[in-house]
Amino acid sequence: MSKLDRALNEIDDNLQTSIAKLFDLIAIPSISSEASGARGIAEAAAWLQNELTEIGFTAEIITTQGHPVVLAKSTQNPRGDGLRLLFYGHYDVQPVAPLEDWSHDPFTPRVIEEDGVHRFYGRGASDSKSQLWSFIEALRAWKAAYDSFPAEIVIMLEGEEETGSPSLPDFIERYRDALQCDVAFICDSDMWSPTQPAITTQLKGLVHEKITIKTPNADLHSGHYGAVAANPIRILSTILSAIHDAHGRVTLDGFYDGVQDISQGQRQQWRLIADGAISEGEVSLLGGIIEAGYSPVEAMWGRPTVDINGISGGNQGPGERSVLPGTASARLSFRLVADQNPEAVRESFRKFVTARIPDGCRVEFEGHGGSNAVRLLENNPFLKAAARGLEAEWQEPAVLKGTGGAIPLVGQLSQGLGLDCVVIGFILSSDAIHAPDEHYDVERLRKGTRSWVRIFEEVTKEGHPTD
Amino acid sequence: MSKLDRALNEIDDNLQTSIAKLFDLIAIPSISSEASGARGIAEAAAWLQNELTEIGFTAEIITTQGHPVVLAKSTQNPRGDGLRLLFYGHYDVQPVAPLEDWSHDPFTPRVIEEDGVHRFYGRGASDSKSQLWSFIEALRAWKAAYDSFPAEIVIMLEGEEETGSPSLPDFIERYRDALQCDVAFICDSDMWSPTQPAITTQLKGLVHEKITIKTPNADLHSGHYGAVAANPIRILSTILSAIHDAHGRVTLDGFYDGVQDISQGQRQQWRLIADGAISEGEVSLLGGIIEAGYSPVEAMWGRPTVDINGISGGNQGPGERSVLPGTASARLSFRLVADQNPEAVRESFRKFVTARIPDGCRVEFEGHGGSNAVRLLENNPFLKAAARGLEAEWQEPAVLKGTGGAIPLVGQLSQGLGLDCVVIGFILSSDAIHAPDEHYDVERLRKGTRSWVRIFEEVTKEGHPTD
Incomplete structure (x- = not known):
């Protein structure tokens, strides 16, 4: 069995343990926008520091003007070529009000089978605790199989994303050396559909x-x-x-x-992939006024x-x-x-x-x-490697998509620090993020985690771009 | 000394006692729109029932779907001609929030001399406890001088005017017989200026x-x-x-x-009386859009x-x-x-x-x-009598004015019961009604009360219109 298969099997075999740990994290009410959430924020940061230390990282809790950042580093570089990867996620969550609209307690997740899908409900179940957990667990599995991390690793877990990241610019400035990497993987975005992965390359x-x-x-x-x-x-x-x-x-x-008007090439690409994309969701466009000459x-x-x-x-x-x-x-x-x-x-x-x-x-x-808006280069080798990894796991090509949403962090990393950013995530529009009954499912957690392992494989195959 | 002069002197001589009683009424927080005001509403109604009984009325507290009406009647008709006068006022007040904007406690009135004016501050000081108090005290003074009321009297004091009088139509329907009078005097409106009285004849x-x-x-x-x-x-x-x-x-x-467009006669009349009327107040018309072709x-x-x-x-x-x-x-x-x-x-x-x-x-x-809008007939004999009474007291003719405000009661009495309504009051736009530091002054209370005695004199001189 290849080391890659051993890493993938490690994820499948340890899935129950991984879910149990994730549920401990979801159970912590780390609501960043409410004063009463401060205790949950501190508890979640300490919990993550502990997990990352256990896996073999040197993990610190960095205080800011607002909520702390958990910053973890691997100490050795297994490859000797200096390849350095940054992973970003956020551990804070939205408030839960109105509580009476929840069918499930937002901080007591458990697996429930519904129409053959093993779901779990909870605030942060999708946005974004399962997201950050997917790359942490992938790093754990990789290390179990390879006896080392895939490269030199930096992990940055933010605690105030849901309040607009007020302390982020100052943090990035203070830690610009520590954050210098060959590529930053931002895990806080959508899949294209329940069966097709996506990489977000245009942010407003x-x-x-x-x-x-x-x-x-x-x-x-x-x-x-x-x-x-x-x-x-x-x-x-x-x-x-x-x-x-x-x-x-x-x-x-x-x-x-x-x-600049949307190029014909871009239009063509979006037309191919986006046919019916919006109406698939539960959003109606009736009554909306779309700028004349443009599709939704x-x-x-x-x-x-x-x-x-x-x-x-x-x-x-x-x-x-x-x-x-x-x-x-x-x-x-x-x-x-x-x-x-x-x-x-x-x-x-x-x-x-x-x-x-x-x-x-x-x-x-x-x-x-x-x-500023951010347009990420689609011919970036790390992006291409990530797309190959996603396709290997999901057996469907990764859609390179835009979003109407903004992630100020991406602009700060790409334009401020000159980092290449690859924005990946496994959220679905039907997950009810920011709303009552937010949920996620076991299979998506499993395949999301496996996706990262496959991305590590492709990225390390690619080698250091300055080689 | 004529009985009229004795009645007027009675008012002047008893002014301190009258003010002390009014202050007791203002001290009761009869806020109709807040649940916590229910106790004040009940207390104010009982207080008024007691005062009216003491003067010689048969006074009842009539419960409604909302707040109660105090309904008082004189039992005998001193004239034998069946002349019957209705007086309306309201004893409920607006909320006081924001309390921190008040320079004076809203429920602890006392007389303060400011630039030679003896003012008192309090919620309801102007709107409308001093208004209803003016006709109650005038009736008391008249009775002291004449040993009887000026006619058969019905007094209706409402407790939910500030919440839009939701129970009023039902009340008027239930008590339509008791309310049948020759004329209704509504005391809840403005003077033309601090020195010139007014009767409001057009309500929107x-x-x-x-x-x-x-x-x-x-x-x-x-x-x-x-x-x-x-x-x-x-x-x-x-x-x-x-x-x-x-x-x-x-x-x-x-x-x-x-x-119907405003008649030339009406325009002419308003032009004469209203010159500068709005700019005299503290209201700026800058930025307002007035219908083209019309003055403010x-x-x-x-x-x-x-x-x-x-x-x-x-x-x-x-x-x-x-x-x-x-x-x-x-x-x-x-x-x-x-x-x-x-x-x-x-x-x-x-x-x-x-x-x-x-x-x-x-x-x-x-x-x-x-x-519906209400246009009261300006050649009504009671209205003319009231105008003479006001002029006798203030030594300036009463302005017959319109208002942008609505008093649904007036429409219900005039159109529903066919009553002639005369809308009089002594409020000034500078009284800060509905606002912090609402106030009134002793001299206006004195002259307002005396005005009613003079109106009684003119109305009874006029005699019963069906005579």
């Missing part, structure tokens, strides 16, 4: 803006002054409805500056967009109150593609809004985020 | 609508689907921004049906209008969340003028919205209210 940039319209008056009786005094909700509605034209195009000045997948992956994420003002109920409010606000997000400048988009939006504020009224802006 | 009708836009999906990740799936906030903004055209006219089909006062009193009173949807903060919400909602109110049909306006609005809901999305409507 992200700008958040909150606008608050203020009129010259505090709350007034709307019966008395509604006909004559400024209404901030009316002003806000007018502005929001002017952001898109009738063709779904964004009307902000210069919004499309630098945006093209709009999601290849075109910059503006979303309104929230709005509030005046009487929020339950009863009637004849109020003419003095303020109203909205939150927007801008999803950018390569070559768009986040700060230029923000400026253009602020000018657009300011020009539409009537005399005597004013607007306050509150900006967050500001990350 | 009112329709409330809440709309909730629902897309085919529950909350989605806006990064993934923002570019393609329906956004209910965008749909809502587009609808709200289409309700008015560039000239401030309402675009709903048939909205202006039956609306004309728009407020004489034109039908639509207001957006509240809006909500998606992420309300504080942090960023990349949500594409599944629902968004807004609350609107329609202020109607005479001859507009509330139900027709509601229907037209619902059609307008429904026509703008994209495929696959839907809208839910929740309607409240639905009162």
